Amino acid sequence: MPVQTILTQRLGLTHPIVQAPMAGGGDTADLVAAVGEAGGIGFIGAAYLTPAQIAERAQAIRARTDKPFGINLFAPLPAPVPPAxxxxxxxxxxxxxxxxxxxxxxxxxLGADAFADQVAAALDCGAAAFSFTFGIPSPEVIAAIKARGMLLVGTATTVEEAVALERAGMDAIAAQGGEAGGHRGTFAIGDAPADFGAAQVGTMALVPQIVDAVRLPVLASGGVMDGRGIAAALALGACGVQMGTAFLTCDEAGVxxxxxxxxxxxxxxxxxxxxxxxxxxxxxxxxxxxxxxxxxxxxxxxxxxxxxxxxxxxxxxxxxxxxxxxxxxxxxxMARRQTAADLVARLAEETDAAIRALSGRLSGG
Ligand SMILES: Cc1cc2nc3c(=O)[nH]c(=O)nc-3n(C[C@H](O)[C@H](O)[C@H](O)COP(=O)(O)O)c2cc1C
Incomplete structure (x- = not known):
């Protein structure tokens, strides 16, 4: 029996499995569409894409599936001071x-700031969910996303970031543990600078503390590679998982x-x-x-x-x-070389098996 959570219900998924956005080419249209067809949801990491490329990628996904998919951007950061x-x-x-x-x-x-145009393209691309990492977008961007009825997801690497994301109006939190692949989502809150060294809390410790601190659904992200990890994330109170590395070795991944x-x-x-x-x-x-x-x-x-x-x-x-x-x-x-469809099917079976094995153990079986 597939596990149903608030995430699967809200997005119409069969499995509480999110293929993480992976800016830089890993998350091809083939990968995102295959994850969607298999009953999870794939995200386009659009941070390095032009508005035209965002539209193209979304159309390519739509040509392959009518299942939901997500889009992701980096929240804007202050321009760096170029070194002398x-x-x-x-x-x-x-x-x-x-x-x-x-x-x-x-x-x-520094290139021209493309963020506003990327957001416009992302709003129009037909995605069911819109996620951010590196911080909190402006209230105007948040309002525009919510007006479209898209599920708005923010990335937190600490409890404080999760609380700030909830206050800003996010619908869900991706809790990114220190074991996660790719860029750290850590960001500054108020006057407190982003402390990347401190904000490397492991997924096992981070997820339950965020679950306790906010009322939003939480996705566990970082180090989840198989059904045991998914069952553990659910036990910690997560409503799903966001997995990057596990999808990178799929045949459809563009690396x-x-x-x-x-x-x-x-x-x-x-x-x-x-x-x-x-x-x-x-x-x-x-x-x-x-x-x-x-x-x-x-x-x-x-x-x-x-x-x-x-x-x-x-x-x-x-x-x-x-x-x-x-x-x-x-x-x-724990990475495996296979198709995305095989990976999602296997993850679902393993999750089920892990939950059954645990209930067997708990009831003395
Ligand atoms: C190659 C790669 C690229 C990533 N790019 C993004 C991105 O563009 N946006 C984002 O929110 N997260 C990005 N992430 C982080 C993932 O959302 C997620 O936190 C991470 O993959 C979870 O850890 P795991 O790789 O152990 O599953 C990326 C991760 C990887 C491995």
Whole structure:
């Protein structure tokens, strides 16, 4: 019997399983549509997409399925102060550029602020849910999303962030534990600066504390890779799970094969949180760039992201995992290579089995 929760009821899902938004190409239309067809819900990580690309991705999903899907953006951050001298950062990556056959790196500049246009495209894209990470969007954006009847989800890495998201009017919270792959969602509240070091509470500790502190439905995110993890999340009071790494090794995921192989062969202790690729803390598999780039050689987000983008693009084409941002969570040792449909079906069976096994144990069976 599939588990039903407030999340499945609200979105019309068969399973309380969310495929996490994965900006950067992992969450292809094929992946999102396959997760939806299998009874979960997939999200488009649209942070790096233009408004036209958001519309295209949504249409491509609609061409494959009429099931619901979600859209995700990074909440706007204050523009970083560009360093007076970026030469240390440029000098650090220059040899990587050379090894990949690229001309030397130029000083990265901030692009035009596309957020308002991205929001407009996301509102019109037909998504049933709209989620944010990195903070809280403006009251106007929140009102526009709610006026469309979309489920509005905010990402919290601490109890305080979850409370702030509830006060701002979110409909649900994605509780992102410290074991999660990808960028940390941590953000500043009021005058308190974002404390990335402190905000690495594990999923097991974070989820029940957020469940106790807010009245909203909570999604457990970080380290959930199989049905045991889903059953545990439900036991902690979550109404569903948001899984990234587990979906990255699916056939439909749009990351290079070298990246999938790295996930399938790395072990639980081989990820770290790094700023080396984007300038913002994110968890990935330790590789050469993470080992070699020193803190003082990193530009603030998103300038570092712009600086390393040509390197990452060339590395993806050449299958060079040592230069890729291999975002992945600590659960990666449980990753499996399969289709998204097989993964969702297996997760549902495993969840059911885990719950039955527990009730058997509890009743002395
Ligand atoms: C490759 C990758 C890209 C991600 N991109 C985003 C994103 O664009 N937006 C977002 O809200 N979360 C993003 N995340 C974080 C996920 O939402 C989620 O918190 C995380 O994947 C959960 O941990 P897990 O990877 O152990 O399942 C990303 C995660 C990964 C692995």
């Amino acid at each position: 001298d970026a030469s240390a950062a440029l000098d650090r990556v220059a040899p990587y550029y050379a090894e990949l056959g690229l001309p030397g790196p130029g000083t990265p500049a 290079p094969d070298a990246y999938k192989q790295a996930i399938l062969t790395a072990r639980a202790h081989e990820t770290r949180i790094t700023r080396a690729f984007s300038g913002r803390p994110a968890r990935g598999i330790v590789n050469r760039v993470m080992r070699e780039v020193a803190e003082e050689e990193i530009l603030p987000f998103p300038l570092q992201n712009a600086l390393t983008r040509p390197m990452r693009t060339a590395a993806a084409q050449q299958g060079r995992a040592e230069f890729l941002s291999l975002w992945a969570g600590q659960g990666l040792g």
